[in-house]
Amino acid sequence: MTRWWRWLLPLAAVPVLALLAYGFKLDPRDIPSPLVGRPAAPFTLTSFDGAPMTLEALRGKVVVLNFWASWCYPACYEEAPVLERGWRAYRDRGVVVLGVDIQDKEEAGRKFIRDFGLTFPNAPDPTGRVSVDYGVYGVPETFFVDRQGRIRVKHVGAVTEAVFRDTVEALLAEPAPGG
Amino acid sequence: MTASAGRRTPSGPAVLALVVVLLAALPADAQQPSRPVDDQQVYEVAADLRCVVCQNLSVADSPSEMATQMRAIVRERLAAGETPAQVRQYFVERYGDWILLSPPRQGFTLVVWVAPLVAVLVGLGLVALLVRGWTRRRGPALPPVDPAMRERIRRELEREP
Numbered sequence: 001m002t003r004w005w006r007w008l009l010p011l012a013a014v015p016v017l018a019l020l021a022y023g024f025k026l027d028p029r030d031i032p033s034p035l036v037g038r039p040a041a042p043f044t045l046t047s048f049d050g051a052p053m054t055l056e057a058l059r060g061k062v063v064v065l066n067f068w069a070s071w072c073y074p075a076c077y078e079e080a081p082v083l084e085r086g087w088r089a090y091r092d093r094g095v096v097v098l099g100v101d102i103q104d105k106e107e108a109g110r111k112f113i114r115d116f117g118l119t120f121p122n123a124p125d126p127t128g129r130v131s132v133d134y135g136v137y138g139v140p141e142t143f144f145v146d147r148q149g150r151i152r153v154k155h156v157g158a159v160t161e162a163v164f165r166d167t168v169e170a171l172l173a174e175p176a177p178g179g
Numbered sequence: 180m181t182a183s184a185g186r187r188t189p190s191g192p193a194v195l196a197l198v199v200v201l202l203a204a205l206p207a208d209a210q211q212p213s214r215p216v217d218d219q220q221v222y223e224v225a226a227d228l229r230c231v232v233c234q235n236l237s238v239a240d241s242p243s244e245m246a247t248q249m250r251a252i253v254r255e256r257l258a259a260g261e262t263p264a265q266v267r268q269y270f271v272e273r274y275g276d277w278i279l280l281s282p283p284r285q286g287f288t289l290v291v292w293v294a295p296l297v298a299v300l301v302g303l304g305l306v307a308l309l310v311r312g313w314t315r316r317r318g319p320a321l322p323p324v325d326p327a328m329r330e331r332i333r334r335e336l337e338r339e340p
Binding site for chain 2: 008031032033034128129131132133134135136138
């Protein structure tokens with residue numbers, strides 16, 4: 001009688017261990033978004049200033065759509081100055097930064113904007129409709145929309161200076177729609 | 180009472196005109212008139228959806244603000260005439276299969292459903308092989324004890340106190 005089966009059990013554990021080793025190295029927060037490459041969902045919100053905030057009016061511009069909340073510490077606090085600097089540096093080159101404050105108290109959101117001196121448009125999303133339309137599952141999440149209105153990059157976690165610059169430059173380097 | 184109620188009730192043609200105006204005012208994508216949705220229907224759809232801000236909780240069971248908002252969206256879409264499958268699809272298109280608490284029984288995630296069955300079958304096969312190995316390794320049957328020896332054993336045992 002061959003005893004090949006004596007080796008079979010330990011050998012069967014090898015692929016299982018390999019799978020676990022691979023799985024434990026993955027970041028469970030890094031969930032691929034099915035929205036990348038698809039047209040950005042249209043929305044109309046009312047900004048904290050009372051002005052309408054809509055995506056449709058921005059076709060032809062590169063849009064950085066940032067979802068944040070005042071309770072999201074520290075990531076949102078790290079990226080707020082980055083977004084403000086990026087907005088100031090790139091607004092003349094056809095880049096718009098939009099902030100959507102989700103699952104927040106309005107007063108806390110206003111204070112956050114004041115504290116960081118944010119000058120780009122920011123709007124609350126009181127019903128959560130826009131958050132769900134963009135498949136947001138946490139804050140901060142940032143969508144980079146190209147000039148054709150398609151979502152090109154979804155960034156989970158605080159946007160760094162390098163991520164902002166590199167992504168926006170790459171999208172600006174693409175030819176504008178229709179030309 | 181009756182008089183005031185009668186005064187407040189608009190006449191038939193007026194109601195009809197109002198309905199026509201309201202229907203015309205509906206946006207193009209809301210083809211179906213809204214219908215009543217009971218909590219059970221909302222619960223059934225929400226129970227299949229992962230609460231995105233929780234750990235291992237469904238949208239139906241989570242008290243979080245995000246889940247509350249998602250339940251409202253489920254209710255709204257059901258009321259607009261969407262089927263539960265269409266509502267689930269709406270969330271899958273935005274969040275991916277990740278939003279579903281049970282992975283779909285097709286494509287790659289079918290593996291999750293089939294693998295345990297395969298493992299059980301392989302295990303049973305392995306047990307069968309082992310059992311066959313054990314039974315086969317037992318040597319030839321022992322020779323029968325001859326009657327003289329059996330008699331002797333009996334006598335020896337009886338002598339014991």
